[in-house]
Amino acid sequence: MKAAILTIGDEIMIGQIVDSNSAWISAFLDQHGWKITRKLAVGDDIDEIKKGIDLCRQSADLLILTGGLGPTNDDLTVDALTQYFHTHKAWHEETWVRIQEIVKRFGREATDIHKQQCYLPESAEIIANEQGTAPGMIFRDKNLILVSMPGVPSEMKHLLKDKIIHLLPKASPVEHRFIRTAGEGETVLSEMIKDIEDGLPKEIKLAYLPSYGFVTLRLTSHATGQVTLMDSFQDRIVTRLGKLVYGIGDTNLSKAVGQLLRVRKETLGTGESCTGGYLAHLITSVPDSSDYYLGSIIPYAYEIKTSELGISEQLLKFYGAVSEEVVSAMAKAVREKLGVTWALSTSGIAGPGGATPTKPVGTIWIACSGPGGILKTRLLNLKRDRLGNIEYTAIAALILLRKCILEQG
Amino acid sequence: MKAAILTIGDEIMIGQIVDSNSAWISAFLDQHGWKITRKLAVGDDIDEIKKGIDLCRQSADLLILTGGLGPTNDDLTVDALTQYFHTHKAWHEETWVRIQEIVKRFGREATDIHKQQCYLPESAEIIANEQGTAPGMIFRDKNLILVSMPGVPSEMKHLLKDKIIHLLPKASPVEHRFIRTAGEGETVLSEMIKDIEDGLPKEIKLAYLPSYGFVTLRLTSHATGQVTLMDSFQDRIVTRLGKLVYGIGDTNLSKAVGQLLRVRKETLGTGESCTGGYLAHLITSVPDSSDYYLGSIIPYAYEIKTSELGISEQLLKFYGAVSEEVVSAMAKAVREKLGVTWALSTSGIAGPGGATPTKPVGTIWIACSGPGGILKTRLLNLKRDRLGNIEYTAIAALILLRKCILEQG
Numbered sequence: 161m162k163a164a165i166l167t168i169g170d171e172i173m174i175g176q177i178v179d180s181n182s183a184w185i186s187a188f189l190d191q192h193g194w195k196i197t198r199k200l201a202v203g204d205d206i207d208e209i210k211k212g213i214d215l216c217r218q219s220a221d222l223l224i225l226t227g228g229l230g231p232t233n234d235d236l237t238v239d240a241l242t243q244y245f246h247t248h249k250a251w252h253e254e255t256w257v258r259i260q261e262i263v264k265r266f267g268r269e270a271t272d273i274h275k276q277q278c279y280l281p282e283s284a285e286i287i288a289n290e291q292g293t294a295p296g297m298i299f300r301d302k303n304l305i306l307v308s309m310p311g312v313p314s315e316m317k318h319l320l321k322d323k324i325i326h327l328l329p330k331a332s333p334v335e336h337r338f339i340r341t342a343g344e345g346e347t348v349l350s351e352m353i354k355d356i357e358d359g360l361p362k363e364i365k366l367a368y369l370p371s372y373g374f375v376t377l378r379l380t381s382h383a384t385g386q387v388t389l390m391d392s393f394q395d396r397i398v399t400r401l402g403k404l405v406y407g408i409g410d411t412n413l414s415k416a417v418g419q420l421l422r423v424r425k426e427t428l429g430t431g432e433s434c435t436g437g438y439l440a441h442l443i444t445s446v447p448d449s450s451d452y453y454l455g456s457i458i459p460y461a462y463e464i465k466t467s468e469l470g471i472s473e474q475l476l477k478f479y480g481a482v483s484e485e486v487v488s489a490m491a492k493a494v495r496e497k498l499g500v501t502w503a504l505s506t507s508g509i510a511g512p513g514g515a516t517p518t519k520p521v522g523t524i525w526i527a528c529s530g531p532g533g534i535l536k537t538r539l540l541n542l543k544r545d546r547l548g549n550i551e552y553t554a555i556a557a558l559i560l561l562r563k564c565i566l567e568q569g
Numbered sequence: 570m571k572a573a574i575l576t577i578g579d580e581i582m583i584g585q586i587v588d589s590n591s592a593w594i595s596a597f598l599d600q601h602g603w604k605i606t607r608k609l610a611v612g613d614d615i616d617e618i619k620k621g622i623d624l625c626r627q628s629a630d631l632l633i634l635t636g637g638l639g640p641t642n643d644d645l646t647v648d649a650l651t652q653y654f655h656t657h658k659a660w661h662e663e664t665w666v667r668i669q670e671i672v673k674r675f676g677r678e679a680t681d682i683h684k685q686q687c688y689l690p691e692s693a694e695i696i697a698n699e700q701g702t703a704p705g706m707i708f709r710d711k712n713l714i715l716v717s718m719p720g721v722p723s724e725m726k727h728l729l730k731d732k733i734i735h736l737l738p739k740a741s742p743v744e745h746r747f748i749r750t751a752g753e754g755e756t757v758l759s760e761m762i763k764d765i766e767d768g769l770p771k772e773i774k775l776a777y778l779p780s781y782g783f784v785t786l787r788l789t790s791h792a793t794g795q796v797t798l799m800d801s802f803q804d805r806i807v808t809r810l811g812k813l814v815y816g817i818g819d820t821n822l823s824k825a826v827g828q829l830l831r832v833r834k835e836t837l838g839t840g841e842s843c844t845g846g847y848l849a850h851l852i853t854s855v856p857d858s859s860d861y862y863l864g865s866i867i868p869y870a871y872e873i874k875t876s877e878l879g880i881s882e883q884l885l886k887f888y889g890a891v892s893e894e895v896v897s898a899m900a901k902a903v904r905e906k907l908g909v910t911w912a913l914s915t916s917g918i919a920g921p922g923g924a925t926p927t928k929p930v931g932t933i934w935i936a937c938s939g940p941g942g943i944l945k946t947r948l949l950n951l952k953r954d955r956l957g958n959i960e961y962t963a964i965a966a967l968i969l970l971r972k973c974i975l976e977q978g
Contacts, residue, residue: 167608170774170776170789171776171778171787172592172595172608173595173599173604173605173606173608174595174596174599174605174743174745174789175591175592175593175594175595175596175597175598175599175605176592176596176778176787177592177778178587178588178589178592179587179588179591179592180587182584182588182610183581183584183585183586183587183588184584185584186581186582186583186584187583187584187585188584189584190583190584196582196583196584196612197582197611197612197617198609198610198611198617198621199581199582199588199609199610199611200607200608200609200610200624201591201607201608201609202606202607202608203605203606204776208606208607208628211627211628212607215609215624219617219620230755230777230779231755231756231759232755232756232759232777233759233766233775234774234775234776234777265950265952266950271756271757271760273756273759273760274756290952291952291953312779314953314954314957367580367585369585378585430867432846432849435850436849436850436852436853436854436858436862437841437846437847437848437849437850437852437853437865437867438846438850438853439846440841440845440846440849440867440869441844441845441846441847441850441959443845443846444845444846444847444869444959445845445955445956445959447920447921447922447955448922449845449869450869450870450923453845453869453870454869454870454872454873455866455867455868455869455870455873455877456846456865456866456867456869457864457865457866457867457877458839458846458849458864458865458866458867459864460849460853460858460859460862460863460864460865461859461862461863461864463863463908464863464864464907467906467907467908468864468866468906468907497876497877498873498876498877499872499876511856512856513856513857514859546854546856547854550850550853550854
C-alpha cells in the first residue's frame with residue numbers, strides 16, 4: 161500500500177508558496193496506513209506533469225495529484241491527464257450545475273470561463289467539490305489509482321477527507337499515540353523517560369516532535385495487535401511526565417486549556433499589546449470557545465492602554481509599556497473590566513523596530529491574573545522574527561494560564 | 570540553467586514537518602536565474618536517495634540535496650552519495666577541527682558520534698559549515714553539479730547563500746512582476762485583461778495565483794532584455810484593473826492598507842466578534858502597524874458587547890448579534906471609543922456550532938465606519954470550516970476598509 165504525491169504549480173517551483181498541502185496529505189494518508197514513498201513537485205507544464213506521473217507510479221499504487229485545475233490558461237492538469245490516459249474531454253453537466261450553484265452563492269453568474277472547467281476527461285470518475293468550482297477526479301489504470309484535486313487547501317482537504325478516502329482500498333492503519341506536552345524541551349523529556357524508551361519493543365517507535373513552546377511525543381506501530389501494548393506505554397509516559405502533559409490524541413493547547421475552563425465553569429479574557437490579537441485568535445480557533453472566552457481588549461496604542469484599561473500615564477512613563485508592572489496592571493484591569501475568572505496579558509517588542517538600549521527586540525512580558533489575588537508573570541527573551549515572537553508569546557501565555565489553573569487545584 | 574531539489578527525510582514523508590526548505594531554495598535559485606524543474610522528496614533510504622538523484626538529474630544541470638547528514642543511524646545521505654558516485658569515505662581532518670570548535674561553543678566535548686561525521690566522500694569538495702557540524706559537499710559529475718547540505722534551515726541557508734552560490738555557474742536572473750488584486754476572482758480578472766494576455770509575447774508568462782479573497786497576477790520572463798516590455802505590460806494590466814489592484818511587488822493587503830492609512834495620517838481600530846482577534850492579528854503582523862493601528866475591542870460574549878461597546882440589549886435581542894444593525898453599531902462604537910478615523914467590525918457564525926434556522930454557519934456581517942458618517946456593511950455567506958470562515962472574513966473586512974478609504978478620495 162504505497163502512495164506518492166505529485167504537486168503541480170509554477171508558484172511551488174519558484175518558491176513563492178510553501179507546499180503545505182503535501183505535508184497534510186502525507187500525514188492523512190499515513191494515518192490511513194499508506195506509506196508515502198515519493199513526493200514530487202513540477203511546474204504547470206503538460207510534459208512535466210506526464211513525466212511526473214510516470215516517475216511517481218514507479219513506486220506507488222496510489223498517486224495523489226494537486227493543483228493546476230483552475231479555470232485560467234496556466235492550469236494544465238486536465239489536459240495533461242487527458243493525454244496521459246489517452247482519453248477525451250467531454251462536457252460534464254453535473255459539474256456545470258454545481259458550478260452555477262457555487263458561483264450564485266457569491267452573488268455572481270457563471271461565465272464562459274467556468275464552462276471550460278466542465279470539460280473533463282471521459283475516463284475519470286468525477287467527484288463533486290462542495291467548496292469550489294474544480295471537481296476532484298479519480299482514474300483507475302492497471303496497477304495505479306490516480307486522484308486529482310485542486311490545490312486550494314480547504315477544497316483539497318474537503319475532497320480527500322469527505323469524498324475520496326472512502327473510495328480507496330483500505331490499508332491496515334498505522335497505530336499512533338500522541339502525547340502532548342508543554343513546558344520542557346525534548347532533551348529534558350527524553351531524560352525523564354529514558355528507561356521507558358529503552359524498554360520499547362522494536363515494533364513501537366517513539367518520536368519527539370518539537371514545535372514552538374511544546375513537544376509532542378508520538379508512538380507509532382505498523383504491526384498489528386499492538387494496541388494494548390501501545391496504550392500501556394502511553395500510560396507510563398503520561399504518568400511519568402505528570403503535569404507537563406496537557407493532553408493526548410488529537411488536541412492542542414488551546415483546546416486543552418479551554419476544556420479545563422469549561423469543566424471548572426470558569427471564564428477567560430485577554431489584554432494583548434504585542435501579540436495584537438493572535439492570542440485571542442488561538443483561543444477562538446477552538447469551536448465553542450464562547451463557552452468560556454468572553455473577549456479581549458487590545459490596547460495597541462499607549463492612549464488606549466490608559467483609556468480602555470485605566471493604566472495610568474505615570475506607570476507607563478516610569479516603567480515603560482514593556483514592563484512587569486504594566487503587564488500586571490493590564491491583566492488585573494482586564495479581569496475586572498470583563499468580569500472574567502482569568503485574564504492574560506502581553507506586552508513586548510515583537511520587532512523588527514521598537515528596541516531600546518535596555519529592551520532589545522524579543523523582550524516580552526506576559527501576565528496571568530486570577531481569583532484570590534493570583535498574579536503570575538513571566539519575562540520572555542525571544543530571538544525570532546516578528547511573527548515568530550508573536551506566536552511564541554501567545555503559546556507561552558496559554559502555558560502560564562494552564563500553570564495557574566493547575567496550581568489553583 | 571535548470572535545477573532540481575531533492576529533500577531527504579522520513580519526517581517529510583509522513584507529513585510531520587512541512588518542507589519549507591525547498592521553497593526557500595527555489596526562491597533563492599529563481600532569483601539567481603535558475604529554473605527549477607523538479608522538486609522531489611524521499612525517505613531516509615539509500616536506494617530511494619540514489620533513485621531520486623537519477624530522477625532529478627534527468628531534467629537538471631544542478632541538483633540541490635538537503636537532509637540526512639546528521640550523526641545518527643537514520644542519516645544515510647553520505648553513504649548514498651558515496652555509492653552513487655562510486656567513491657570512498659575518507660577521514661577529513663579539517664572537518665574534525667571545525668566540529669571540535671563548534672561543539673566547544675556550546676560548552677560540550679566532541680564525541681565518537683561526531684567523528685563519524687568526518688568520514689566524507691573522497692570525490693566531494695567539502696564546504697565548511699560555520700553554524701553546525703555537518704559540512705556541505707559539492708560533486709561535479711559529467712553534466713551535473715550536485716550540492717548536498719544539512720536540512721537544518723539556518724545551516725542550509727548559510728551554506729547556500731554565503732558559501733556555495735558563488736561556486737556555481739552564473740545564470741541570467743529571472744524577471745518577475747507581481748500585481749496584487751483584491752475584490753474579484755481570477756475568472757473575472759482574466760476576462761478583464763483577455764486582450765492584454767493574448768498579446769503577451771511568448772517569453773513572458775502570466776500566472777494567476779488565487780488565495781483567500783485575493784488574486785496575485787505574476788508576469789515572468791526567463792529571457793534577457795525584457796525589463797521594459799514587462800514593465801509596460803504590468804502598467805497596462807494595472808491601469809485596466811484599476812482599483813482592484815492594491816499593490817505591486819512584494820506586498821500584501823494588510824501592508825497596502827496600512828500604507829494608505831500611514832500616508833493619510835489616519836488611524837484604525839477594530840471590534841471583532843466572530844473573527845476573534847484574527848483581523849487584529851493580520852493588521853499587527855505588519856511591522857510598525859502601531860503607526861496607524863490603535864487597538865481593538867473583542868466583545869466575544871453578548872454582555873461584553875453591551876458593557877464595552879454600549880450595544881443595547883434591545884438591539885441585540887431584536888436583531889440578534891449577527892445582524893447588519895449590530896455590526897454597524899459595533900463599528901460606530903469602536904470608532905468613537907477608540908477615537909480612530911476608521912473602525913472595522915465583524916459579527917457572524919464561524920461554525921461549526923451556533924447556526925439558527927435563518928442564519929446558517931458562515932452567515933457573517935462586516936462593517937466599516939469612517940469620517941463624515943461613512944458606514945458600509947457587507948453580508949458574507951461562507952461555506953468554509955471555522956478557520957477558513959474566520960480568515961476569509963478578516964480579509965473581506967480589509968477589502969471593505971480599502972474601498973471606503975478609496976471612495977473617500
